[in-house]
Amino acid sequence: MSRENRDTLKVFSETAEIFLKNVTVHNQIDPRRAARKRAKLHGDIREAFATLEPGSRILEIGSADGANAKFLESLGYDVTASDVVDGFINTIRARGLKTVKFNVLEDDLGQTFNGIFCWRVFVHFTREDVELALAKVYAMLEKGGRFMFNVINREVHDEDNEWKDLMGEYHLGAERYYSYFRESEIREMAAKVGFKVAHFENEKTTNNDWLVFVLEK
Numbered sequence: 001m002s003r004e005n006r007d008t009l010k011v012f013s014e015t016a017e018i019f020l021k022n023v024t025v026h027n028q029i030d031p032r033r034a035a036r037k038r039a040k041l042h043g044d045i046r047e048a049f050a051t052l053e054p055g056s057r058i059l060e061i062g063s064a065d066g067a068n069a070k071f072l073e074s075l076g077y078d079v080t081a082s083d084v085v086d087g088f089i090n091t092i093r094a095r096g097l098k099t100v101k102f103n104v105l106e107d108d109l110g111q112t113f114n115g116i117f118c119w120r121v122f123v124h125f126t127r128e129d130v131e132l133a134l135a136k137v138y139a140m141l142e143k144g145g146r147f148m149f150n151v152i153n154r155e156v157h158d159e160d161n162e163w164k165d166l167m168g169e170y171h172l173g174a175e176r177y178y179s180y181f182r183e184s185e186i187r188e189m190a191a192k193v194g195f196k197v198a199h200f201e202n203e204k205t206t207n208n209d210w211l212v213f214v215l216e217k
């Protein structure tokens, strides 16, 4: 686990309350835009895991407020939500989700899953962290299992990584580590671990340029 990720987790621990308030603000500022974004993500999640039977075990890594884990649960999957930050763990648990404290770069759950979902988390990983996380996710998946995650596109950034705080509803008052990846880099790392790419999309939003991957073991 890199120093960059450890220090970023410290920031999230200290600002969890602000992060959770920001989620509410985000949904209120422009409710129609938020609903559109949510509908797009929900459609993509449905498709990514469409090969999995109802009741299949899905792990979410870095759940934060637990909204996406709740959606996965509504699809009939047996969902385990997780995070490292206590403020998030308490929130997820309070929503009635099966919850574990789990750092993908350090911990071992001793369990396997049919699907794993990890949204806006790899953005806080160094290249070495991504390599480690991909290997650990691969080991946790059953054969045929799917892994959906996203990274920010390096092509639209001037540097490989930076420490920054975001503005508006993403403002936490503290900088965290952001790293950017090229599609080819992620494809190479995923193939090295043994994954095949089931689906890929370059998703351009108002704030960012995302590379969305669905990998299959």
Ligand SMILES: C[S@@+](CC[C@H](N)C(=O)[O-])C[C@H]1O[C@@H](n2cnc3c(N)ncnc32)[C@H](O)[C@@H]1O
Binding pocket: 005, 009, 012, 061, 062, 063, 064, 065, 083, 084, 085, 088, 102, 103, 104, 105, 118, 119, 120, 121, 124
């Ligand atoms: C930007 S938030 C995204 C939260 C949520 N997935 C979403 O899309 O709203 C980043 C999340 O990644 C989690 N995270 C960062 N490093 C992690 C690690 N090494 N293992 C597990 N979760 C981590 C943080 O605690 C935080 O909840």
